[in-house]
Amino acid sequence: MLQCRDRSYYVGHTEDLEHRVAAHQAGGIPGYTATRRPVVLCWSQEFGTREEALAAERRVKGWSRTKKEALIRGDWLAVRRHAWGVRNPLPAHLAASPSIPQGERAHADGGQESPVRAEVSKPTDGSPSTTS
Structure with missing residues (x-):
């Protein structure tokens, strides 16, 4: 990338x-x-x-921009969290850690991502x- x-x-x-x-x-x-x-x-x-x-x-x-950036950082927990998008509740084992700010979660509708x-x-x- x-x-x-x-x-x-x-x-x-x-x-x-x-x-x-x-x-x-x-x-x-x-x-x-x-x-x-x-x-x-x-x-x-x-x-x-x-x-x-x-x-x-x-x-x-x-993937969304923020999910790609989590991959670049090697932040596998954030990659897994971003997979859930904004319309799906995070499973308890992912929500137990500090949450991803709403603005950084993957947009279920495609959001405004860079091409x-x-x-x-x-x-x-x-x-x-x-x-x-």
Whole structure:
């Protein structure tokens, strides 16, 4: 996941993370990040297959901004809390800790989130894929 100059997040996957981030940084990839440079790599995870990386990319793309920020911080309890949204009561085991302020909970109606675009490239070999 990249954070762009305008503080929006870009989610994609690749088989060569360093090369892809450098290409986004240089403006070599047309599209969303080209007009929002500089970009900063804020989160990545390695997967065994391209299919797993793509599935994770699609899942994270649908998350609210605050849930993505909890993922970036590694705050797994907050990630779980954000999964419940504002229309669902938190289970007792999640509500026992300090609650997430209402303004930071995931919006059930999609809220006003920053745009996130997916990047998909053709596999070149059988090496592991990375979601960034």
